[in-house]
Amino acid sequence: MARRSPEAPSDASPAAAFSLRPPTRRNLRWASGLVLMAYVTLHLLNHSLGVYSFAAAETMLRGVQAFWHTIAGTALLYGAAATHLALAVVALWERRTLRMPPLEGLRVALGFALPLLLATHLTAMRGAYQAYGIEGSYVRVVWGLWDWQGAAAQLLMLLAAWTHGCLGLHFALRAKPAWRRFSHLLLAVAVVLPLSAAMGFVSMGREFQWTGVPPAALPTAEQSKALGTAENAIKWGYGLALAALLAARWGRNSFSRWSRQPQVALRYPGRTVQVPRGWSVLEASRSHGIDHVSICGGRARCSTCRVRVAGPAEHIGEPGRDERRTLDRVRAPADVRLACQLRPRGDIEVTPLFAPLPNEGRPAPVGSFGRERDVAILFVDLRRWSGLSERQWPFDLAYVLDRYFATVGAAVRESGGVPNQFIGDSVMAIFGLDCDLPTACRQAMRATELIGQRMDAWSEGFEAQFGQRLEFGMGLHAGRAAVGEVGYLETTTFTAIGEVVNTASRLQDHSKTAASRLVVSLFAAEQAGMAHAMGEAEVLKVRGRSEPLAVLYAPQVTATATAATTASL
Numbered sequence: 001m002a003r004r005s006p007e008a009p010s011d012a013s014p015a016a017a018f019s020l021r022p023p024t025r026r027n028l029r030w031a032s033g034l035v036l037m038a039y040v041t042l043h044l045l046n047h048s049l050g051v052y053s054f055a056a057a058e059t060m061l062r063g064v065q066a067f068w069h070t071i072a073g074t075a076l077l078y079g080a081a082a083t084h085l086a087l088a089v090v091a092l093w094e095r096r097t098l099r100m101p102p103l104e105g106l107r108v109a110l111g112f113a114l115p116l117l118l119a120t121h122l123t124a125m126r127g128a129y130q131a132y133g134i135e136g137s138y139v140r141v142v143w144g145l146w147d148w149q150g151a152a153a154q155l156l157m158l159l160a161a162w163t164h165g166c167l168g169l170h171f172a173l174r175a176k177p178a179w180r181r182f183s184h185l186l187l188a189v190a191v192v193l194p195l196s197a198a199m200g201f202v203s204m205g206r207e208f209q210w211t212g213v214p215p216a217a218l219p220t221a222e223q224s225k226a227l228g229t230a231e232n233a234i235k236w237g238y239g240l241a242l243a244a245l246l247a248a249r250w251g252r253n254s255f256s257r258w259s260r261q262p263q264v265a266l267r268y269p270g271r272t273v274q275v276p277r278g279w280s281v282l283e284a285s286r287s288h289g290i291d292h293v294s295i296c297g298g299r300a301r302c303s304t305c306r307v308r309v310a311g312p313a314e315h316i317g318e319p320g321r322d323e324r325r326t327l328d329r330v331r332a333p334a335d336v337r338l339a340c341q342l343r344p345r346g347d348i349e350v351t352p353l354f355a356p357l358p359n360e361g362r363p364a365p366v367g368s369f370g371r372e373r374d375v376a377i378l379f380v381d382l383r384r385w386s387g388l389s390e391r392q393w394p395f396d397l398a399y400v401l402d403r404y405f406a407t408v409g410a411a412v413r414e415s416g417g418v419p420n421q422f423i424g425d426s427v428m429a430i431f432g433l434d435c436d437l438p439t440a441c442r443q444a445m446r447a448t449e450l451i452g453q454r455m456d457a458w459s460e461g462f463e464a465q466f467g468q469r470l471e472f473g474m475g476l477h478a479g480r481a482a483v484g485e486v487g488y489l490e491t492t493t494f495t496a497i498g499e500v501v502n503t504a505s506r507l508q509d510h511s512k513t514a515a516s517r518l519v520v521s522l523f524a525a526e527q528a529g530m531a532h533a534m535g536e537a538e539v540l541k542v543r544g545r546s547e548p549l550a551v552l553y554a555p556q557v558t559a560t561a562t563a564a565t566t567a568s569l
Helices: 025-051 054-068 071-094 102-132 138-144 148-173 177-181 183-211 221-258 281-287 321-329 385-391 394-415 437-466 499-513 522-528 559-568
Strands: 264-268 271-275 306-310 336-338 348-352 370-382 418-423 426-431 472-488 491-497 518-521 538-540 549-554
Touching: 025 054, 025 071, 025 148, 025 183, 054 071, 054 138, 054 183, 071 102, 071 221, 102 138, 102 148, 102 221, 138 183, 148 183, 177 183, 264 281, 271 281, 321 336, 370 394, 370 437, 370 499, 394 418, 394 426, 394 437, 418 491, 426 437, 426 491, 426 499, 437 472, 437 518, 437 522, 472 499, 472 522, 491 499, 499 518, 499 549, 518 522, 522 549
Parallel strands: 264 348, 472 518
Antiparallel strands: 264 271, 306 336, 306 348, 370 426, 370 472, 418 426, 472 491, 518 549, 538 549
């Protein structure tokens, strides 16, 4: 079959940059969710103003309504709500099982419950405005619900919408460095804002009790009856539609299991399984107990579930945009697809390309590795260790390694990094687990300077004790990596995996032949803001990389450089 060329034009080409492409489901879900989250946030902030006074909350309400009641505001709000709900319905229909993590299940349940909770508020406020021109007011909202049942229903509705939105943002952004960096602050906001909204609601009710209820336009008895009828119609209509969806989904799954309708045959090495059309290859593997690696959980964010496929082109289809991006990144050949995204339309052969993780025969864990993030990776390696090993006693060598590891590890920790792996005479350190990439690179550069100073100080006495100078080399690179636990059973370790790790190790190896103490990629130096002080860059062909890499050399650490880096931190 044809191979996917590494030199194929990417989406970054000028033509692609100005081409208009339809949004993906992920983009539509994200955009509509942000609109709805903004609406809920404004609602909670508006309620919170009631702590100050009813007049302040009512004034803000008028300003917010002035936008949402326009044609553009109405189209934006209700268009986002309709889009978000439609995408949720499609996602529920496509699910082959309702098994999911508890928080994900809570998010989905709250999302489908919201229309039922919102029906009363929607008809009483927006329905009254559209049908009878009656503006929404906190007099109607607060005083109309000033009993424990009404207040509880109002606050439950706001809490459900807020929780659903917060969980959605968390699932979408939890891998982002900025999100993790400010997660504690964001959690505090997520807790405090609904509490302040509840306090505002209560404060306005108490204010009405003390000063009297301000005048406000209210629906007549006949109008209230009509609005109540509309409310019941919305609840019954939505409830029946949701029940019909769940029943249809159950019926479809049952029919596909028990009927003789045509199914898709997937021929694995040594085994053939039958699945209904519409199932992904990954779903088929798990349904039939076939070990299949999938680290990211089936979101096209990794390629560990990739399979080699063979069969008619019409049975395989073309990869979607998200799948194409992942396949292009790993330069997969044209006959390789992601099992989590491939939904065969006919019989095909599939061969998983990643060996199952040792897990005592259980299905491969979903998302067990961790997360992706931007990090800086530093490798430090002792020179002439083999010669030293030949001349020294093992316990003497153990002392040297202990002190070496302690020296490097302390410098890394003081700079803000994590000394991650101690293998032989090499140390790997990770920077950026709780900060952005520029800060991580500055921390890593600071660590190289501290290591140089302390190793030089130790070397003065080391030569007298062991008969040779204490020499070492370092390699530093920055980029995207997967970080998390790897290992087998109880023997696991936290580490980073990715191209950035391999390249940093190669740069450390290159420092031996380059007669340089530190080889750092130009990208990492630029992120640290130190490239201008390190001379001219050299383009280096790094083993294991298809593209050359611009690097800088630091043969000796200086006090001036140390002071400059300390100041930048």
